[in-house]
Amino acid sequence: MACRRGRAACLRRTGLSSRAFVPIIGLAVALLASYAFSVRFQNETLTKWTLRLVVMSAAVTGYLFSAVKDENAFIDVRYLYSFALLAAAELMLQFWRREPTGGARAPFTVFLSAMVFLVGCSTVEEASGYLLYLAPLFFLFFTLALLGFRQKTHGLGVLKYAFLPVLAALVLGGLTRVGVTRYKSELNMIGSQALSSRRLSPSMGMSGQPILGSSFTLRDSLTRVLRIEHPGTDFYLRGMTFDTYSGRTWGPGLDQRTFLNLPHQSALPGPKARYERLDDSLGLLFVPLHSARVVPEDGHSLEWAARTDGPLRTPPTDTAALTYDITEGSGGVLEAPPSAEAEARDLAVPPDIDPRVLAKAHEVADGKEAPGDKITAIVRFLQTNNSYSLTVDPGAGEPISNFVLQKKAAHCEYFASAAVVMLRAAGLPTRYVSGYFAHESGGKDALLVRQRDAHAWAESWVAGSGWVTMDATPGGGRPDALAGAIPLYWQAWERVQDILGAVRIWVLTAGWLQKGAVFLGLVLGLLIPQVYRYFKSRRALVVGFQYSSPDAALLVLSRRFETLLARRGVPVPETRTWPEHLRDVELEDGALKRFVQDYSQARFGPPPSPADIKNLDQTLHTLEKPT
Amino acid sequence: LTPFADLAAAPSHQTIERIEANLASVIRGKSESIRLLLIALLAGGHTLLEDVPGTGKTMLAKSLARSMDGVFRRIQFTPDLLPADITGSSFYSPGDGSFTFREGPIFANIVLADEINRATPKTQSSLLECMEEQQVTTDGITYKLPHPFFVIATENHIESHGTYPLPEAQLDRFLLRLSIGYPDAEEESRILAQQTRLKPLDALGAVTTREQILRLQEEAHAVFVAPALRDYIVAIVGATRTHPQAALGASPRGSLGLLHAAQAYAAIAGRTYVQPDDIKRLAVPVLAHRLILRPETRVKRVTGPAVIEEILGRVPVPTAL
Numbered sequence: 033m034a035c036r037r038g039r040a041a042c043l044r045r046t047g048l049s050s051r052a053f054v055p056i057i058g059l060a061v062a063l064l065a066s067y068a069f070s071v072r073f074q075n076e077t078l079t080k081w082t083l084r085l086v087v088m089s090a091a092v093t094g095y096l097f098s099a100v101k102d103e104n105a106f107i108d109v110r111y112l113y114s115f116a117l118l119a120a121a122e123l124m125l126q127f128w129r130r131e132p133t134g135g136a137r138a139p140f141t142v143f144l145s146a147m148v149f150l151v152g153c154s155t156v157e158e159a160s161g162y163l164l165y166l167a168p169l170f171f172l173f174f175t176l177a178l179l180g181f182r183q184k185t186h187g188l189g190v191l192k193y194a195f196l197p198v199l200a201a202l203v204l205g206g207l208t209r210v211g212v213t214r215y216k217s218e219l220n221m222i223g224s225q226a227l228s229s230r231r232l233s234p235s236m237g238m239s240g241q242p243i244l245g246s247s248f249t250l251r252d253s254l255t256r257v258l259r260i261e262h263p264g265t266d267f268y269l270r271g272m273t274f275d276t277y278s279g280r281t282w283g284p285g286l287d288q289r290t291f292l293n294l295p296h297q298s299a300l301p302g303p304k305a306r307y308e309r310l311d312d313s314l315g316l317l318f319v320p321l322h323s324a325r326v327v328p329e330d331g332h333s334l335e336w337a338a339r340t341d342g343p344l345r346t347p348p349t350d351t352a353a354l355t356y357d358i359t360e361g362s363g364g365v366l367e368a369p370p371s372a373e374a375e376a377r378d379l380a381v382p383p384d385i386d387p388r389v390l391a392k393a394h395e396v397a398d399g400k401e402a403p404g405d406k407i408t409a410i411v412r413f414l415q416t417n418n419s420y421s422l423t424v425d426p427g428a429g430e431p432i433s434n435f436v437l438q439k440k441a442a443h444c445e446y447f448a449s450a451a452v453v454m455l456r457a458a459g460l461p462t463r464y465v466s467g468y469f470a471h472e473s474g475g476k477d478a479l480l481v482r483q484r485d486a487h488a489w490a491e492s493w494v495a496g497s498g499w500v501t502m503d504a505t506p507g508g509g510r511p512d513a514l515a516g517a518i519p520l521y522w523q524a525w526e527r528v529q530d531i532l533g534a535v536r537i538w539v540l541t542a543g544w545l546q547k548g549a550v551f552l553g554l555v556l557g558l559l560i561p562q563v564y565r566y567f568k569s570r571r572a573l574v575v576g577f578q579y580s581s582p583d584a585a586l587l588v589l590s591r592r593f594e595t596l597l598a599r600r601g602v603p604v605p606e607t608r609t610w611p612e613h614l615r616d617v618e619l620e621d622g623a624l625k626r627f628v629q630d631y632s633q634a635r636f637g638p639p640p641s642p643a644d645i646k647n648l649d650q651t652l653h654t655l656e657k658p659t
Numbered sequence: 660l661t662p663f664a665d666l667a668a669a670p671s672h673q674t675i676e677r678i679e680a681n682l683a684s685v686i687r688g689k690s691e692s693i694r695l696l697l698i699a700l701l702a703g704g705h706t707l708l709e710d711v712p713g714t715g716k717t718m719l720a721k722s723l724a725r726s727m728d729g730v731f732r733r734i735q736f737t738p739d740l741l742p743a744d745i746t747g748s749s750f751y752s753p754g755d756g757s758f759t760f761r762e763g764p765i766f767a768n769i770v771l772a773d774e775i776n777r778a779t780p781k782t783q784s785s786l787l788e789c790m791e792e793q794q795v796t797t798d799g800i801t802y803k804l805p806h807p808f809f810v811i812a813t814e815n816h817i818e819s820h821g822t823y824p825l826p827e828a829q830l831d832r833f834l835l836r837l838s839i840g841y842p843d844a845e846e847e848s849r850i851l852a853q854q855t856r857l858k859p860l861d862a863l864g865a866v867t868t869r870e871q872i873l874r875l876q877e878e879a880h881a882v883f884v885a886p887a888l889r890d891y892i893v894a895i896v897g898a899t900r901t902h903p904q905a906a907l908g909a910s911p912r913g914s915l916g917l918l919h920a921a922q923a924y925a926a927i928a929g930r931t932y933v934q935p936d937d938i939k940r941l942a943v944p945v946l947a948h949r950l951i952l953r954p955e956t957r958v959k960r961v962t963g964p965a966v967i968e969e970i971l972g973r974v975p976v977p978t979a980l
Contacts, residue, residue, distance in 0.1 A: 565903070579894075579977040580886035590979035606975040609935045635978065636885040637932035 238271060238313045238486055240286035242445050242466055244431040253483035254522055257313050260470060260479040261306040264360035266320035268489060268501050269481065271313070271467040272343045275374070277382040277449070280431055282464050286314060289337035291345065296334075299327045300359040309354040310533075311483070317344040317356055318467055318481070321491065321501055324361030328354060341374070341463070342366060353537065367498055370461055378461035378493065385453055386433035393457035403460055403494045410454045411504045414447055420509030444505040448488035451504035461493040465501075471512035485511040582635055585645050589631065592652055627651045672929040674875065677866040678726050685722045685859045686715050688846035692839045694927065695944055696723065696811070700872065701879040701923035704834020704916060705790050705810040707948065712815060714839045720771040720811045721860060727872050728865035729768030730805065734786075736778035738821070742785035746795045760797065765789050768805055768869060772812040776822040783825065786810070787832050807872050827907070827951045834916045835941075836948035875926065882922040883932040887977035891935060892917050895942055898970045899950055904961055907951035917945045935976045943967045 258269070274282035307318070317334075319326055328334060332346040332354065344366075346354060370378055381390060396413045397406045414436075421441035427434045432453055435446045448464055455462040469487040474480030487510070489503040507513060539547065581587065594604050602617040604610065610628045630648055634640035640648075675697060682693045696719065699706040708716050717733060724731030734745060747763030764770065765786070772786055789795055790810050795802045812833065814825065830836070842850060853859065892914050900908030921937040928937075947963035 579890045582887065587979070594979055604979075606979075607972055609939065609976050610978055611934075611936055612939070632934050632978075633932065636883075636888060636934055638883050 238316075238466065238483070240272075240314055242274070242282045242464070242488065244280045244445055244449060245426040254518065255483045256310045256480060256526065257468060257483055257485075258318060258470070258479075258481040259308040259310060259474050260481070261308070262303060262477055263305050263470065263479045264303075264320060264322075264358070266322055266360065266501075267470040267479075268320060268465075268487070268503070269318035269468045269470055270321055270342065270366065270465050271316050271318050272465070273341050273491065274464040274466070275340060275377045276380075277432075277453070277464075278384060282449070284340060286343075289340060291335040291337050294334040294336050294344070294365065297325050297327060299357055300325050300361070302359060302361075304357040304359050307356050307358060309356075313483075315345050315348055317346070317354075319344060319358055319366070320360065321366055321499060322360055322362055323358045323364045323366060325359045325364065326356055327358075328356040330355075332356075336365065339374070341368070341370070353533075362498070369498070370493055375461045375493070378463050379456055379459070381453060381456050384430045384433075386430060386437060389433050389436045389450075389453060390457040392436060393454035396454070397458035403492070404497075404500075406458045406460060407455065407492060407494075407500065407502055410451060410458060411502060414450055414454070414504045415506045418442065418447065418450075418506075420447075420506050444488045444509060447504040447506075447509070448490050451490040451502060455490065455492055455502075463491050465489050465491050469511045472515060484515060487511055583640070583645070586631075586635055586640070586648075589645070589648055589652060590635070592656070593627065593631065596652070596656055623651070623655055627655060672927070674867050674871055675927050678723075681726045681863060681866045682719065682722050685863060686719050686839070687850055687853075688842045689715070689839055692837055693719070695835055695837045697927060698920055698923045698941070699835045700807065700809050701875050701926060702834055702916075702919040703807075703876055703880075704919065705812070705832070707830065707833040707836040708811060708813045709816060709836060709838045710813060710840070714841060716811070716813050716839065717771055717773070718860060719839065720769050722863055723809075724767075724769035725860070725863045726865060727768070727807075727867050727869055729807070729869050729872075730766075731769045731771070732764040732767035733771040733773060734764050735773050736775050736782070738777060738779060740778045740782050742782050743797075745782065745786055746789065746797060749798055758798070760800070760802065762802070763795075765795060766802075766804060768807055768809065770808075770810045772810055774815055774822075775812040776814050776824050778823065780823055780826075783823065783829070786812075787829055790832055805869075807869060807876065827949075830948045831910055831912055833948065834920060835944045837944050879923040879926040880919070882925045882930070884918060884922065885932065888921075888933055888935060888938060889918070891938060891974070891977050892921075894974050895938070895967075895970055896946070898974055899946060899966070902950075902966055902970065904953055904956045904966055905950050906953045909946050909949040913946055913949045917941060920945050935978060939971055939976075942971055 272286065274284070276283045309317075317326060317328070326334065326344060328346055334344055335347060336342055336344045392413075393410065396409050400406045400409050417439055418435065419441040420443065422443050424440060424442040424446065426442075427438065427440070431446065432449045434440060435442055436450050436454075440446070445466075448466075452462045452464045466486070466488045468481045468485045470479045470481050470485065472480045472482065472485070487503075487505075489501060489505070491499045491501055494500050503510070542550075582590075593610075597604055597613075597619075600619070602613070602619060604613045608616065610632070611625075614624060614628065627648070630644075630651065634644050634648060678697065679690070679693055682696075683690060686693060696706055700723070710716055720733070721731050723729075734740070743763065745763050745765050747761050747766065749758040749760050751757075752759050775783060775786070789804065793804050793806075793808050795804065841847070896909045896911075896914045896917065898908075899905055899913075902908065917938060920941045921933045924937040924941055925931070925933045943964045947967050950963045950966060952961060952963065952966065
């Protein structure tokens with residue numbers, strides 16, 4: 033999303049206060065300044081570059097921890113974004129550096145910077161604009177770096193060598209742009225999940241209020257919501273229940289409910305299912321209907337909206353991570369019989385519904401005495417009357433009536449709504465339930481629930497039996513039938529997420545001492561091999577003995593000559609010979625050259641006579657005189 | 660590579676200059692290679708040319724032989740070449756019932772061992788023995804090889820199928836390794852213009868004698884080497900042995916080679932003493948082929964010359980020490 037409201041407004045929105053710019057600009061200046069001095073790494077290896085990244089990120093995150101109010105944030109995406117911009121700047125500079133300092137590692141450097149940048153941008157909605165036009169550029173750089181573009185190009189050769197790579201890079205870049213545009217929400221999701229607990233877009237996750245006729249967007253989402261260890265027998269995990277319907281919408285909405293504290297209950301003995309919440313779906317606890325006890329870990333208290341028989345939740349926090357144990361069995365709060373008032377609400381047929389739908393319900397349930405038979409008849413009717421489809425055109429008017437009367441194909445929300453309405457018409461108190469249907473194996477004796485497993489069904493109160501779960505959606509429309517295989521890349525990504533999650537939890541829980549120790553360990557781990565290699569190479573090149581010394585008089589002369597050169601601004605490195613050095617610095621003045629020649633003869637030829645040394649002394653003396 | 664120092668006037672220097680001019684008229688634009696070749700000749704060593712075919716290796720060897728009025732022989736190494744094909748063998752003469760020794764192609768002043776890596780190791784080592792000992796022994800009789808005796812062996816690394824690459828330890832027996840390389844475009848078109856009709860080799864005459872070359876060799880051996888420069892050579896060669904990227908450094912034969920080559924260089928330059936510049940200039944051609952680099956350096960594209968250059972950039976020069 034581009035920011036069109038001016039710079040200041042944009043800064044406010046991205047959360048970059050002017051304070052944040054101080055360290056960022058400081059870092060950028062330091063980075064640029066480092067190019068002017070030899071303190072920079074002379075040849076770029078991956079280790080060295082990673083080390084620099086670590087140091088840079090430490091500087092940025094160090095600032096974060098002091099500035100970010102929200103203790104639960106692992107890394108604030110806004111600062112990560114600034115960091116990414118720095119990495120991008122680094123990338124540009126790296127790319128245009130000359131051999132050998134750019135070196136053979138340039139593709140790695142470019143790739144690493146680009147990855148940091150992409151992750152950084154994909155986590156901030158405001159920054160994804162940059163992503164769109166910078167991603168092709170990165171591909172261009174990366175391709176060129178891979179092709180060793182710079183080594184081959186001089187003068188006109190540039191055109192010849194550049195044409196194909198540039199064309200290839202532009203095509204790749206274009207494709208990336210299309211891909212990024214197409215999968216923008218996924219990219220944002222990946223970024224937000226990996227690096228921040230913040231929910232960046234409220235459209236992600238389950239809706240707090242089902243609205244028929246609006247599109248059902250969760251079906252494609254592979255985001256994991258829950259992991260259940262030792263699951264029980266009930267795979268319908270209730271989130272919210274709704275009892276009133278008007279104007280296409282089931283109510284009451286989540287924000288209209290009053291939550292009460294549920295007195296703390298200790299866990300019951302016996303088998304318990306352990307629910308681990310991986311993604312924050314409205315902060316709710318998803319539980320099976322027949323849950324005798326729900327006990328959150330870590331002393332979290334429970335709240336629930338009593339008037340609508342749920343949902344359950346813990347008091348709002350910023351973190352999604354929550355683990356709770358559920359003992360399956362009867363007698364839980366969710367199964368409580370409806371109050372007289374609630375029963376009246378669960379029996380009220382919404383006034384918007386076309387009377388023909390009610391007539392249909394009566395017709396279907398006609399002659400069935402037992403509530404069970406009525407339920408079966410109505411479910412069967414819906415399953416034969418309508419077929420399943422993810423795309424539905426509700427048409428003008430009231431969608432449930434259209435669905436039943438025009439025999440439309442639609443998804444679970446419609447089947448559940450129609451079932452509720454028709455069962456109410458047939459005299460059974462019924463409520464609308466939204467939640468997840470668990471079916472995917474998450475390892476041994478475990479289930480995994482994803483956003484795509486979102487589902488809706490109905491629950492009817494049957495005297496003597498209690499609440500009965502009833503799924504009117506045809507079998508082919510249930511999440512288990514629709515779920516495709518999880519792509520391999522996604523599985524790999526989830527593994528990475530788990531590791532990142534573990535790191536995040538560690539960062540949030542570990543003490544500063546521990547964090548410091550680990551950081552130090554990481555830096556040392558990267559540094560020690562470098563230091564070791566440096567010393568090894570130094571040791572290898574140290575001359576193990578003294579050179580045979582020249583005549584003391586010659587030694588004095590040589591010192592004087594070297595001082596002379598140093599005074600002229602061209603000190604001799606000890607690994608260069610004098611003639612080499614004079615050529616290097618283009619100081620081929622005849623007198624200097626003659627002295628060097630005479631000195632060489634005295635130094636390396638047969639031992640000089642005292643007269644030779646005196647001559648040398650005189651020549652040097654004339655050279656030393658200021659001109 | 661630093662260019663050669665100006666050549667001072669000296670009688671032996673004039674001889675060298677004449678040979679160089681003679682060779683340069685045939686091998687155009689390759690004065691560096693020619694000089695290195697002469698250094699090897701004067702130092703009494705042998706040369707390994709690593710080059711692709713057609714760059715003038717044979718021409719160079721032939722013209723060198725012709726310039727000093729010496730005998731030139733060329734041995735094309737093939738897989739079926741036998742040691743006796745190089746050294747010669749004894750033949751039975753039915754007339755007097757005795758064996759007479761017929762000299763092989765090794766009995767020459769300049770021997771071009773072309774594509775040495777195509778022959779079997781046995782044949783290769785018989786050549787290397789001759790190079791080292793300057794004599795041939797068959798049937799218990801030792802035959803001295805002529806003086807001067809100079810072997811130019813060539814290897815072609817591009818087409819390596821079916822070859823027996825010389826073991827690194829054997830490479831040590833060559834004083835210098837160099838490559839002529841392709842001429843630049845300008846020189847190449849000049850070669851074409853010049854050789855449209857005639858072969859320049861035919862017109863080449865002797866400019867010196869074998870005796871003169873032997874005298875030059877003696878002169879080179881007499882060049883003064885300061886103790887500090889011997890230390891400098893030892894320091895450089897020592898650094899090759901402890902260099903992290905070298906599995907095996909240069910041997911004492913390498914130190915000797917560098918010493919002799921530096922002496923020959925100084926002699927060519929008309930100096931009576933060796934300078935550190937001479938040693939620096941020759942360290943790469945003398946030492947690079949003697950190193951065995953670690954396998955991982957192959958991936959990093961580190962080469963022998965690069966390692967030697969790095970060492971030269973670290974070992975202090977004894978000028979003011």
